[in-house]
Amino acid sequence: MYMIGLTGGIGSGKSTVAALMRQRGFPVVDADQVARDNMEPGSPVLAAVAEEFGADLLGPDGALDRAELARRAFASEEATQRLNAITHPAIRAESARRFAALEAAGERAAVYDMPLLVELGMDQDMDMTVVVDVNPEERVRRLVAHRGLDEADARNRIARQIPDVERRAAADVVLDNNGTEDKLAQQVDTLANRITNILLDV
Numbered sequence: 397m398y399m400i401g402l403t404g405g406i407g408s409g410k411s412t413v414a415a416l417m418r419q420r421g422f423p424v425v426d427a428d429q430v431a432r433d434n435m436e437p438g439s440p441v442l443a444a445v446a447e448e449f450g451a452d453l454l455g456p457d458g459a460l461d462r463a464e465l466a467r468r469a470f471a472s473e474e475a476t477q478r479l480n481a482i483t484h485p486a487i488r489a490e491s492a493r494r495f496a497a498l499e500a501a502g503e504r505a506a507v508y509d510m511p512l513l514v515e516l517g518m519d520q521d522m523d524m525t526v527v528v529d530v531n532p533e534e535r536v537r538r539l540v541a542h543r544g545l546d547e548a549d550a551r552n553r554i555a556r557q558i559p560d561v562e563r564r565a566a567a568d569v570v571l572d573n574n575g576t577e578d579k580l581a582q583q584v585d586t587l588a589n590r591i592t593n594i595l596l597d598v
Contacts, residue, residue, distance in 0.1 A: 397495065397498065397499040397503060397504060397505060397506060398504060398505040398506075398523050398524075398591070398594065398595060399495070399505075399506060399508060399521065399522045399523045399524075400417075400422070400505065400506070400507045400508065400522065400523065400524045400525075400526060400591065401507075401508050401510060401513045401518065401519050401521075401522035401524065401525045401526065402414060402417070402424075402507050402508060402509045402510065402513075402526045402528070403509075403510055403511060403512075403513035403514060403519070403525070403526070403527055403528070403563065404511070404527055404528030404529065404530070404563070404573075405511075405530070405532075405535060405554060405557050405560060405563065406511070406535065406539065406550075406553050406554060406557060407530065407534075407535035407536070407538045407539040407543070407550070407554070408528040408529065408530045408535060408573060409528050409530060409538075409573040409580065410509060410511070410528045411426075411428075411509070412573075412577065412580065413526070413528050413571060413573075413580065413584060414426060414507060414509040416580070416581055416584040417507050417584065417587075417588065420584070420585075420588040421588075422505060422506065422507050422588070422591070423498050423503055423506045423507070424506070424507040424508075424509050425491050425494045425495060425498075425506060425507070425508050425509065426509045427487055427491060427508065427509060427510040427511065427512075428509070428511065430487050430490045430491050430494070431483055431487050433490070434483065434486050434487065434490060435460050435462075437454075437457060437458030437459050437460075438458060441482065441483060441486045442454075442458075442460060444482045445460070445465065445479065445482055445483070446460075448478055448479070448482060449465060449468050449469065449475075449478075449479070450468070453465055453468075465479075470552065470553060470556060473556070476556060484512075484516065491508065491510075495508075504595055505591060505595060508522065511557075513525065513566075514527075514558060514562065514563050514566045515557070515558050519566045524568045524569065524591070525566055525567050525568050525569070526567065526568065526569045526570075526571060526587065527563050527564055527566070527567035527569070527570050527571070528571045528573050529560060529563075529564060529570050529571065529572055529573065529574075530572075530573045530574055531574055532554055532560065534574060535550075535554060536550045536551060536554065539553075569587055569590075571583045571584070571587070
């Protein structure tokens with residue numbers, strides 16, 4: 397199966413691109429959704445996170461206080477690494493299971509929507525790496541306006557990710573999302589046609 401890795405910094409519009417790719421017939425495995433599914437009440441991953449970061453993260457129904465976990469986990473590089481050591485192996489394993497199911501169902505290509513694709517070196521496992529690129533100041537503006545983060549939190553989260561230049565260096569395709577969604581959709585159309593042509597040649 398032809399694997400398309402999709403990544404971009406927080407606030408880049410990566411999820412919008414994933415949705416556009418779905419509309420064009422490409423199945424998407426969303427690493428963030430996998431992570432959420434892995435943190436459902438009663439899951440072993442959630443139990444490990446609560447043990448590491450505090451049992452008070454869990455409500456009476458066993459559900460995770462995601463905002464509080466984010467506050468604690470992004471407080472320092474060391475804390476972020478502790479969270480990643482628990483969650484990343486589980487995300488990898490479940491993502492691999494979902495890709496195997498797609499391939500077994502006859503899918504010839506799939507998108508892996510993965511924020512840390514380059515950081516984790518997983519771009520090396522992809523047939524194509526697509527990076528959604530946006531100016532950092534525009535990302536801060538969008539995070540404040542659309543996700544309700546305060547500016548300091550937005551800048552802190554961006555700072556904890558790799559520099560955009562490193563992400564772009566790993567890309568086979570860079571999608572410029574500094575403009576309108578229509579302009580982004582046009583770029584996705586070009587990308588989808590390119591992938592379709594590659595599959596026709598295989």
